Amino acid sequence: MGVSYKGTVRNGVVVLPPEVKLPDGAAVDVIPEEVKTARHVPGTGARQAEKQRALDSLDAVFSEGRAPSWDGYDARAALYESYLAAKQFLEALPPEFHVPEIALDPDGEISLEWRAGAAGTFSVSVGASGELTYAGKFSPTTKTHGTEPFASQVPNVILDNLRRLVA
Amino acid sequence: MSDEPGVAGNIAAEEIVARYIFSSSHFSRDNNRVKHNAFMPAPDGKTSVFRTKGLERDAVWEIGEQVARGRSQPLHARADITAGEVAQAKVKVALSEPPPRHCNIEGWPTEKSAQKLIAIDLADAARLILRP
Numbered sequence: 610m611g612v613s614y615k616g617t618v619r620n621g622v623v624v625l626p627p628e629v630k631l632p633d634g635a636a637v638d639v640i641p642e643e644v645k646t647a648r649h650v651p652g653t654g655a656r657q658a659e660k661q662r663a664l665d666s667l668d669a670v671f672s673e674g675r676a677p678s679w680d681g682y683d684a685r686a687a688l689y690e691s692y693l694a695a696k697q698f699l700e701a702l703p704p705e706f707h708v709p710e711i712a713l714d715p716d717g718e719i720s721l722e723w724r725a726g727a728a729g730t731f732s733v734s735v736g737a738s739g740e741l742t743y744a745g746k747f748s749p750t751t752k753t754h755g756t757e758p759f760a761s762q763v764p765n766v767i768l769d770n771l772r773r774l775v776a
Numbered sequence: 777m778s779d780e781p782g783v784a785g786n787i788a789a790e791e792i793v794a795r796y797i798f799s800s801s802h803f804s805r806d807n808n809r810v811k812h813n814a815f816m817p818a819p820d821g822k823t824s825v826f827r828t829k830g831l832e833r834d835a836v837w838e839i840g841e842q843v844a845r846g847r848s849q850p851l852h853a854r855a856d857i858t859a860g861e862v863a864q865a866k867v868k869v870a871l872s873e874p875p876p877r878h879c880n881i882e883g884w885p886t887e888k889s890a891q892k893l894i895a896i897d898l899a900d901a902a903r904l905i906l907r908p
Contacts, residue, residue, distance in 0.1 A: 669801075670801045673799065673800065673801065674799075678847055678849070679798075679799060679849070680798055680799045680802070680849075681796065681797075681798030681799070681844065681847045681849040681851075682798075682818050682824055683818045683820065684818065684819075685819060710804065710811070711801065712799075712801035712802060712811050712813040713799065713801055713813065714813055714816050715813075715816050715817065715818050715819065716816075716819060716888075720813050722811060722812070722813075724807075728900070730812065730896045730899075730900070732812060732892055732896065734888065734892065742888045742892065743889060743892070744889050744890075744892035744893040744896060745893075746893065746896045746897070746900070752893055754887075754889035754890055754892060754893045755889050756888075756889055
């Protein structure tokens with residue numbers, strides 16, 4: 610159903626206006642304003658549309674993983690801090706790079722993945738504390754992996770590996 | 777060990793195991809491929825798979841459907857991979873029953889970045905089969 614209501618959080622409980630009547634047992638989906646804001650990308654053009662699709666995908670992946678065991682096994686729930694850091698990463702990604710495909714890891718971290726041809730893959734998992742865990746396979750025998758801190762700029766190691774992927 | 781006919785205790789290199797996929801973000805319908813995230817180990821350090829040797833097509837899907845019902849998650853697809861392909865990625869398939877035919881991909885390194893690299897190899901080797 611496409612019905613939405615605005616409310617506020619008081620002491621950890623969502624309080625809706627008194628005129629909103631919901632039946633007992635009604636399923637609700639709470640999306641914080643800051644998450645909804647993440648869906649909007651100002652600007653125009655193909656790049657902005659691509660980035661918007663990535664942000665929409667990020668939102669969908671985060672929503673799918675908000676309860677534990679979202680993968681049918683024993684995955685941890687998606688980490689909100691990882692979601693926010695992944696959004697920051699997408700915003701900071703220079704326009705020369707395509708936006709990644711987005712998925713969720715069983716530990717609750719958001720995963721970003723770029724593909725080049727049949728054999729090339731580079732992926733970054735975004736940790737809740739801003740740590741980036743990356744792995745890349747550029748050919749059957751050329752591979753790399755490691756970790757990098759993430760503040761506001763995408764680290765050069767990540768950018769260099771992305772260039773290597775499409776080279 | 778399972779009593780079902782056609783399933784021996786030892787897992788041959790050419791034997792297929794199936795990773796059932798319940799997350800829409802773990803495969804690409806457009807590119808017909810499994811994403812590496814589908815193979816990443818659970819917090820217990822294992823990736824759950826099932827042997828499908830000797831089963832008819834419907835019976836292979838029924839295993840995933842049973843998991844889906846137990847976990848209240850939709851079954852989208854499965855990734856088939858041989859035990860030999862798993863071994864080439866430097867991890868192994870180990871029998872872990874019950875339930876019947878259940879195995880784990882074990883032997884993952886502790887570093888997450890190294891796990892991702894192995895999961896990429898597994899995803900590259902696997903065949904995506906969409907649920908009919």
